[in-house]
Each structure stands twice: as C-alpha cells, then as structure tokens.
Amino acid sequence: MVKRIAFINGTLITPFREISKGFIIIKDNLIEKIGQMGQLEGTTFPENTHIIDVNGLYVSPGFIDSHLHGAFGGSAMSATEKDLQIMAQGLVQCGTTSFLPSTLSAPWDKVTGAVDCISGVMKRDLQGARILGIHLEGPYINLEQKGAQNPEYIYSPAPEQYLPLLNNYPEIIRVTSAPEIPGGMELAQELRRRKIVAAIGHSSATYQQVLQAIENGYSHVTHMFSSMSSIKRINGYRISGVIESTLLLDELTTELIADGHHLPPSLMKLALHCKGMDKVCLVTDSMAAAGLGPGKYELGGLEVIVESDIPQEFEILTQENNYVAKLIDHSSFASSVSTMDKLIKNMIRHCELSIREAVQLVTYNAAKIQHLEDEIGILAENKRADIAVFDNNLDIKITVVNGSILYMDFIY
Amino acid sequence: MRTILNNGIIITPIRIIKNGGIIIEKNSIVNLFDQSNDIKFGKSDQIIDVKGHYISPGFIDIHTHGGFGYDYLDGSVESIIKASEGHMRYGVTSIVPTISSAPLEKIMNVLDCFKEAKLKNLNGPNLLGVHLEGPYFSFEEKGAQDPNVIRKPVKEEYMKILKHSNDILRWSIAPEIEGALELGRILTKRGILCSAGHTNAFYDDMLEAYENGFTHITHLYSSTSMVRRINAFRYSGVVESAYLIDEITVEIIADGKHLPTSLLKLIYKIKGPDKICLITDSIRAAGLPEGEYIRPDGHKFIVEDGVAKLKDRTSFAGSIATANKLLQTMMNYTGISLQDSIKMFTLTPARIMKINQYKGLLAPGKDADIVVFDGDLNIKLVMVKGNIRFYSN
Numbered sequence: 001m002v003k004r005i006a007f008i009n010g011t012l013i014t015p016f017r018e019i020s021k022g023f024i025i026i027k028d029n030l031i032e033k034i035g036q037m038g039q040l041e042g043t044t045f046p047e048n049t050h051i052i053d054v055n056g057l058y059v060s061p062g063f064i065d066s067h068l069h070g071a072f073g074g075s076a077m078s079a080t081e082k083d084l085q086i087m088a089q090g091l092v093q094c095g096t097t098s099f100l101p102s103t104l105s106a107p108w109d110k111v112t113g114a115v116d117c118i119s120g121v122m123k124r125d126l127q128g129a130r131i132l133g134i135h136l137e138g139p140y141i142n143l144e145q146k147g148a149q150n151p152e153y154i155y156s157p158a159p160e161q162y163l164p165l166l167n168n169y170p171e172i173i174r175v176t177s178a179p180e181i182p183g184g185m186e187l188a189q190e191l192r193r194r195k196i197v198a199a200i201g202h203s204s205a206t207y208q209q210v211l212q213a214i215e216n217g218y219s220h221v222t223h224m225f226s227s228m229s230s231i232k233r234i235n236g237y238r239i240s241g242v243i244e245s246t247l248l249l250d251e252l253t254t255e256l257i258a259d260g261h262h263l264p265p266s267l268m269k270l271a272l273h274c275k276g277m278d279k280v281c282l283v284t285d286s287m288a289a290a291g292l293g294p295g296k297y298e299l300g301g302l303e304v305i306v307e308s309d310i311p312q313e314f315e316i317l318t319q320e321n322n323y324v325a326k327l328i329d330h331s332s333f334a335s336s337v338s339t340m341d342k343l344i345k346n347m348i349r350h351c352e353l354s355i356r357e358a359v360q361l362v363t364y365n366a367a368k369i370q371h372l373e374d375e376i377g378i379l380a381e382n383k384r385a386d387i388a389v390f391d392n393n394l395d396i397k398i399t400v401v402n403g404s405i406l407y408m409d410f411i412y
Numbered sequence: 413m414r415t416i417l418n419n420g421i422i423i424t425p426i427r428i429i430k431n432g433g434i435i436i437e438k439n440s441i442v443n444l445f446d447q448s449n450d451i452k453f454g455k456s457d458q459i460i461d462v463k464g465h466y467i468s469p470g471f472i473d474i475h476t477h478g479g480f481g482y483d484y485l486d487g488s489v490e491s492i493i494k495a496s497e498g499h500m501r502y503g504v505t506s507i508v509p510t511i512s513s514a515p516l517e518k519i520m521n522v523l524d525c526f527k528e529a530k531l532k533n534l535n536g537p538n539l540l541g542v543h544l545e546g547p548y549f550s551f552e553e554k555g556a557q558d559p560n561v562i563r564k565p566v567k568e569e570y571m572k573i574l575k576h577s578n579d580i581l582r583w584s585i586a587p588e589i590e591g592a593l594e595l596g597r598i599l600t601k602r603g604i605l606c607s608a609g610h611t612n613a614f615y616d617d618m619l620e621a622y623e624n625g626f627t628h629i630t631h632l633y634s635s636t637s638m639v640r641r642i643n644a645f646r647y648s649g650v651v652e653s654a655y656l657i658d659e660i661t662v663e664i665i666a667d668g669k670h671l672p673t674s675l676l677k678l679i680y681k682i683k684g685p686d687k688i689c690l691i692t693d694s695i696r697a698a699g700l701p702e703g704e705y706i707r708p709d710g711h712k713f714i715v716e717d718g719v720a721k722l723k724d725r726t727s728f729a730g731s732i733a734t735a736n737k738l739l740q741t742m743m744n745y746t747g748i749s750l751q752d753s754i755k756m757f758t759l760t761p762a763r764i765m766k767i768n769q770y771k772g773l774l775a776p777g778k779d780a781d782i783v784v785f786d787g788d789l790n791i792k793l794v795m796v797k798g799n800i801r802f803y804s805n
Contacts, residue, residue, distance in 0.1 A: 207674040225646065230638065231675075236721055236728045238633065240674040248678040266615045266648040267639065270655055274682060314645050315615065326644055333644050 002027060004049040005405065007389065007398075009037060010059035014379045015360040024059055025049070026385040029403035034379050054389055057397055060359045061377050062097025062386035063340040064366035066174065066281065067135060067222065067255060069102050069299070070288035071339070076101035077110065077300060079117040083288075088128025090291050092407045094339035095388035095396040098130040098376060100174060102285075104300035105138035105149040112165060119171040130386070130401055132372065133173030137222065140187060141202035142178035147227035148327055148334035149202060150300045157183040159190070166194060173370065176201035176222040179213035192217030197370055200252075203242050204229040210245035214252065220369055221246045221254040223285055224271050225263055226333070247274040253369045255283045258346045259338035261324035264315035265350040277357060281366040282343045287325055287335035294323055302327060304334040316350055345394045355392075414442065415458045415798065420467040420784065424774040425755040434467060436780040439797040443776050462784050465792055466750075469758040469774055470505025470781035471735045474582065474765055475543060475631070475663055475691035477510050479698030479734070484509040484542075485708040487521045492529035497536040498699050499692070501802050502734035503791045505781035506538040506762075506771060508581055510693075513546030513557045514709075516569055523577040530579070537796055538781065540765060541581030544573075545630065548595065549610035550586040555635035556722060556729040557610060558709045565591040574602065581765060584609030584630040587621030600625030605765060610635040611650050618653035622660060628764060629654050631693055632662040632679060634670055634728070655682045661764050663691045667733035668741035669719035676746045685752040689761040690738045695720055695730035736789040743789070 005026040012022035012034060023040060025033045045051060069076050072090030074083035084101065091099060103114050115134055122131050138149050140157040155161075157177060166172060174197040178184055191198040200213055201222025206229070210218075221228070221242065229241030246252050247270070254275060256268050262285075272280055284290060289297045289306045297304050304325045310316065322342075325334040340362055347358040367377025376384050389398035399407035415436040422432040422444060433451070435442040445451050453459055478484045480498030482491035496507050511522050523542060530539050546557055548565040565585065574580065582605035585592050599606045608621055609630025614637070618626075629636065629650065637649030654662050664671060664679055670693075671679075679688060692698065697705050697715045704714050713720050713729040720729040733741075735757070742753035762772025770779045784793035794802035 207672065225639070231633070233727075235725050236719070237669070238672055238675060240672055240678075244674055244678055248674055248681060261645070264615070264646055264648055266652055266656055267646060270648075270652055273655065274678075311643065311645055313614070313616075313642075313647065315648075330643050 006049050006051045007054050007059050010054040013060040013356050013359045015363050026403050031383050031385050057389050059389050061363040062388045063095045063362040065096050065099040066366050067102050067283035068286045071286050071290035075288040077114045079113040081121050084121050088126040091129040092399045094341045096129045096340045097386035097401045098132045100135040102135040102137045105153040115169050119169045134171050135174040137176040140177040142204045144204045145202045145227040156181050157187040178203035180205040180209045185216040188217035202227045205242050207240035207245050221252050223257050224254040253279045255281045257285045258282045258343040259336035260316050260346045268351050282361045284338050285336050290337040299334050341394045413456050417460050420462040423468040423754045436798050441778050441780050465784050465786050467784050468754045470783045471503045471757045472506040472761040473504045474508040474761050475510050476694045478696050479694045483696040483708050485511045489525045489529045500537040502736045503783040504537050504735045505796050506540050508540050508543045510543040510545050513561045526579050541579045543582045545584045548585045550612040552612040553610045553635040565595045586611035587626050588613040588617040593624040596625040612637045613650050615648035615653050629662045631665050661687045663689045665693045665731050666690045666738040666741045667731040673745045685755045688756050690757045692733045693731050698732040740789045
C-alpha cells in the first residue's frame with residue numbers, strides 16, 4: 001500500500017524561496033507535491049497519509065555535509081560498520097540527511113580498509129543519514145600545508161597506487177589533493193574522466209598553478225583559508241596563492257568550516273562577498289568528538305585536545321559549549337567538533353545571513369558542488385524526500401531520510 | 413578664443429563618445445559634441461584635429477614622491493616643480509606631491525617650499541596639495557620608510573604642522589597606533605583625507621578607524637597587514653578589511669611590479685572602479701635609466717627590472733612608473749576596460765580628493781584638464797586649465 005507523509009502549516013525553504021503556510025507531501029521516498037496551504041482547500045489527503053501539522057516550523061531540504069571525518073564518537077577511518085552507524089544516527093539528529101565520510105592521510109592499507117568498509121556499508125541500509133559517497137582527503141597533499149594531517153603518510157599521487165582504488169571503489173566521489181605536487185595534475189585528469197569531484201586542498205599552489213589545476217579538472221577548494229597558501233613574497237614580488245585564486249576565480253567553488261573557531265566572521269563574509277551565494281557550501285570537517293564534550297581524542301594517529309577556549313581578541317566571543325579540536329601543542333586546529341545545525345546558526349548570527357540563505361549553503365549549494373542537485377538539496381516534486389524540520393533557533397524537530405522519519409524530537 | 417579638440421574618441425570617463433570633440437574656452441570645458449551635433453566653428457577658433465586618438469580627463473596622481481631626478485622631500489622649490497613637470501608629460505594634470513616620513517623640520521621646510529612652488533608653477537600640472545606619508549606608522553609595516561623617524565603621533569607636533577600650512581590635503585597614518593584615532597578626527601574636521609597606511613591593524617581596528625575618519629587605504633597590499641594566526645585562530649587584517657568595508661576607498665600601485673595581475677583583478681572584482689584609484693607612488697628614479705640611486709634620507713637603492721628595490725633586494729623601495737605605464741599595465745594584463753582604467757585615474761581620485769566638482773570628468777563647466785593619447789598610451793597632448801602644456805607628434 002502506498003504510504004504518504006504530509007507536513008502542513010510549515011514555512012518551506014526550497015531553498016530559493018520561502019513559502020509561509022506551506023505543505024509538502026512525501027510519497028514513498030520522493031517528494032510528491034509542495035505548495036501553499038490554500039491550494040489544499042476542498043481536497044482531501046489520500047488514505048494512509050500521515051499528516052503532521054508543523055505549526056509554523058521551518059521545513060527545508062535535509063542538510064548535506066560533504067566533508068567530515070567523524071562524529072558522536074564514530075570515526076570514518078575506523079573501518080568498522082559500527083562507527084559509521086554511530087555517525088549516521090548522530091548526524092540525523094542534527095538535520096543532516098546525507099554525508100561524505102572523509103578519510104585522512106594514513107598508512108595506505110588503513111585508507112583502503114576505511115574505503116572498503118564504507119563502500120560495503122553503502123550497499124546496506126544504515127539507520128540514519130545516508131552516505132552519498134567517499135571523500136578522500138589526502139594522502140596526496142603538500143607537506144608544507146599538512147595542517148592536522150599526519151605528515152608520515154603524505155605522498156605524491158602515483159597511478160599504480162590510486163588507479164586500483166578508484167577502479168574497485170566507484171563509491172569514491174570526491175578527492176582533496178594538492179595540484180602542485182608531482183602527479184597532482186594527472187590525478188585530476190583521471191578524476192575528471194570518472195566524474196569524481198577534484199578539490200584543491202592542503203596546497204601551496206601559486207596562482208599560475210591554480211589556473212593550470214582548473215584546466216586539469218580541479219573544480220572545488222577544500223576548507224577555504226585552512227591549510228592553503230596565501231601571498232608569498234619572492235624578492236619583493238608578490239605571488240598569489242590558493243586563497244587569492246579562490247577569491248578571484250569564478251570557476252572554483254569552495255567550502256567554509258563555519259564552526260565559529262576556524263574562521264572569523266570577516267573571512268566568512270569575505271568568501272561569500274567574492275564567491276557569491278551560489279558557490280560556497282558549509283562543511284563541519286568534524287572529527288569523532290563532534291557532538292561530545294571536551295577532552296583528549298585521537299585524529300588520524302595524532303593526539304588532539306577538544307576545548308572551548310577562545311581568545312578575547314577573536315571576533316566571536318566565547319560561547320558556551322562551543323568547542324574545537326586542536327593539535328596538542330595548540331599550533332593548529334585539528335577538525336571541528338561542530339554539527340550542521342550549529343554551522344547554520346553561526347552564519348545567521350555572525351554573518352548576518354537570512355535563514356533562507358544559510359540553509360541554501362548546506363542544501364542546494366552542497367548538492368550542486370557534488371553534481372547531485374538533480375536528486376537532493378531542493379524541495380521540489382520528484383526530488384528525494386530528505387527533509388529537515390526545525391524552529392527559529394535551528395533546534396531540529398524532525399528529520400526525514402529517503403521518505404522515512406528517522407528522528408523526531410520527543411518534546412515536539 | 414576657443415580651442416576645439418576634434419575628431420577623437422572621448423572617454424569622459426562615464427561614457428565614450430566616438431568621433432567626438434570638446435570645446436574649450438579659457439580655463440573650462442564649454443561643451444562636448446559628436447558628429448550628430450551641427451557645430452559651427454568660428455574664425456578665431458583654434459581647431460586641433462586629434463586624428464582619432466583618445467581624449468580623457470587629465471590623470472590625477474594622488475601619491476607620488478617625485479621623478480626625473482627629483483624627490484619632493486629634497487626640500488627645494490625646483491624639485492617640486494621639475495618632478496611635477498616631468499610627470500605632466502605622461503598625462504598627469506593634477507598631482508599631490510607626497511613626502512615620506514621625515515623629521516619635523518624637514519616636513520616644515522617642504523611645506524614652505526610647496527607654498528612657493530605653487531606660485532612659481534607656470535608650466536606644470538595643478539599642484540593640488542601635499543600628502544604626508546608618515547611619520548606616524550607601524551614599525552612592523554614600515555616598508556621602505558625610514559625607521560629612524562617613524563613615531564607615534566604627538567599632538568603638539570602635528571598641530572604645529574597643521575597650523576603651519578594650509579596645503580596638506582591628505583595624511584597617511586597607521587590607525588592602530590596610540591593617538592592615531594584622535595588625529596584622524598582632527599584631520600577629518602579640517603577636510604583633510606585621512607588614509608590608513610603602513611599599518612598592522614586588525615579588522616576591528618579598521619572598523620574603528622573608519623568610524624574615526626580613515627576613509628581611504630594607502631597602497632593596498634603594500635605595507636598593509638593580512639590574515640594572521642595567533643594560537644591557530646585567524647585574525648583579519650587591513651587587506652581583508654579593505655574588501656569588507658564597502659565604503660572604504662583604496663589606491664593601488666599599478667606599475668605591473670608591486671601587484672601581480674591576479675591581485676589587480678581581485679581588487680577590481682571586489683572594490684570596483686569607483687573605489688579604486690591608480691597611483692604611481694613613483695620616486696626620484698621615475699623617468700630615468702636603471703642603476704643605483706640615493707634617497708633623501710641617504711639610503712641607497714637600485715632600479716632594475718622596471719622597479720626600485722632596497723639594496724638587498726628584499727623589498728621594493730617605490731615604483732618608477734609614469735602615469736601612462738599604469739594604464740598600460742591595466743590594459744595589457746588585467747582585461748579591465750580602458751574606460752574603467754581611466755576612471756580609476758581621473759574621476760575616482762577626484763572624488764576621493766573631493767575635487768570632483770571641478771576635475772576628473774569631461775563635461776561642461778569642468779576645468780579643461782585634458783590628455784590626448786594613442787592606443788598604446790603614448791601621450792600626444794596635455795592641457796592644464798585650458799593651456800596646452802605638452803604636445804607631441
């Protein structure tokens with residue numbers, strides 16, 4: 001028997017427009033219809049429709065996190081189904097309906113083990129947010145821009161190493177690498193042939209190298225401002241780096257770790273100002289401690305500390321329960337411990353975005369960057385029914401994944 | 413007697429008039445015309461056929477230290493006049509002589525020289541007023557400024573300077589140093605353009621600086637702070653602030669050396685032609701051959717590859733560009749239109765210096781400060797307030 005869910009009296013964020021007093025009907029795993037309540041007058045819902053009056057709450061596409069390493073104690077590198085299950089179940093409580101588990105620079109058998117586990121899990125049904133595919137972040141990055149990647153396991157890309165991996169695991173849909181290292185351009189050509197998103201990251205590329213990178217297939221820039229080159233002086237002359245190139249070149253999309261620690265509002269605003277509202281998405285880049293409390297954790301074999309300490313001078317003053325992971329010597333951030341709902345809140349609170357704009361960054365834009373906008377990221381007929389329902393304060397009330405309600409705030 | 417420049421491509425610069433002409437009487441522009449207007453020339457009219465060349469407002473350089481062997485800090489009337497006349501031959505009709513960080517007596521002396529130079533300036537461009545670049549700067553961002561004279565603003569000292577001269581038009585100061593904001597307010601009250609330069613400010617400092625009158629940024633990217641990391645946290649600097657505070661105007665050394673194409677494009681993309689002006693920031697060696705030179709403060713520098721460098725070649729020591737070089741850079745390397753490039757060297761600096769009522773635009777009633785040049789930016793004719801001061805075949 002056909003089952004339907006109808007959310008009525010919601011404020012729909014499609015995310016291109018807001019429909020106040022709207023409804024949305026889900027049939028199986030797809031969106032069947034959206035519209036204004038007025039259109040429903042004189043009609044009745046078919047039998048077996050589960051009608052939920054959301055009473056003014058926001059209803060938007062589910063959030064898409066295209067870059068995270070772990071959350072709620074689970075880690076993508078653990079190569080266990082249990083960890084992925086923990087992540088999927090935790091994320092769904094934050095409005096995230098799909099994500100790309102991301103690997104880190106590690107011994108090659110550990111990377112392949114993690115990839116193998118994730119691809120296996122993808123063939124079964126996880127209870128929680130859906131895995132869209134795998135994101136390889138490293139090991140093909142520049143040692144100069146290692147950030148919190150383990151320097152022992154950073155290599156130049158060699159086809160004899162990556163080709164078997166790409167052949168065996170079509171679930172890999174995004175790779176972050178440094179175009180300027182030996183083999184970095186050839187890697188992008190291979191990725192382009194396979195329609196895998198090639199992202200510039202942990203890179204010291206110059207402007208000229210970024211232009212070449214675009215020609216070779218790089219289309220995205222991983223965590224803007226983090227672990228990438230800026231202007232260098234060589235005998236007085238200024239050489240633009242990845243930051244300036246990303247701000248200038250319309251061909252590149254990018255992502256912001258909007259956790260309130262990695263970037264001050266001025267830099268997030270600058271990225272939006274230069275790139276426009278269509279070419280930026282938000283990512284958590286979170287590690288296993290996301291959603292948990294402060295303390296000591298491990299990331300890709302490196303010890304990290306999770307704490308909330310923000311200096312007085314920082315543009316955002318200390319917020320309670322807003323943590324970040326740092327390398328043990330405090331020299332660098334080591335992933336965020338944030339969740340999607342918090343990122344959206346940060347953009348609204350610190351960058352003066354409207355709720356609609358902030359939601360666009362984590363839905364349509366994220367889908368578009370991954371070439372999945374035909375399927376997810378928009379509330380429209382025949383799109384997949386991945387939906388988040390939340391209040392003004394971004395408290396998630398209901399999350400629907402693939403047509404099933406997987407989370408409902410018990411208070412609601 | 414009227415002078416008529418006929419048969420040119422006029423860049424006003426808010427529009428382009430093909431096959432156009434300009435009627436000039438005494439010091440001012442009477443009218444613009446094109447072929448559709450039925451213009452009758454009188455017998456006494458001096459008609460100049462510019463043969464299809466471009467006609468634009470004369471260039472306005474609001475930041476130059478000299479050229480052609482002279483530095484404005486030399487402390488002589490002759491230097492001021494000669495350097496300015498030299499730049500005029502490259503299309504500059506209005507100039508803001510700029511003096512670097514110096515001891516008080518030297519500043520006073522140059523201001524006296526400037527007063528006299530204005531009276532004796534019969535064949536040069538308009539000498540608009542003086543730009544004091546320093547000495548109230550940040551040590552961290554001193555660039556090629558003399559570190560021995562860089563200091564905090566002392567009210568007694570700057571009030572003395574302000575009382576001594578009415579010719580100060582702009583002052584570059586690091587807003588984050590102690591006492592700078594008070595000076596900013598005082599300058600603003602007097603109508604003097606207050607500019608953030610040689611500054612290590614944070615974003616928050618820049619917001620406060622803007623509120624206190626710092627509406628312009630001196631040579632963006634040169635001696636201005638950028639994002640810094642402190643214990644992993646990122647702090648935006650002057651460059652990011654310039655991009656985020658829409659109202660703030662900037663100037664760029666478009667000599668093709670100080671800023672690469674990518675940065676020229678990025679600044680243009682974000683700030684647009686109404687917020688950017690081109691400057692030469694040229695020094696004594698502009699217009700002279702490459703080699704070794706001595707600055708007014710005694711330091712040696714070298715000129716090679718079309719730019720001046722400190723002797724150890726670690727940093728630039730100013731540009732040797734002439735005005736036309738800036739426009740050549742914009743045209744040949746950035747893809748920015750000639751019209752917008754001209755705007756950034758005429759109307760925008762006029763607006764920033766608050767002289768746009770008279771200058772920066774070819775329109776009836778404006779001063780007849782006009783330059784004629786060919787497609788390669790070779791200067792053919794320079795007119796200052798209706799007088800032809802330079803002419804070349």
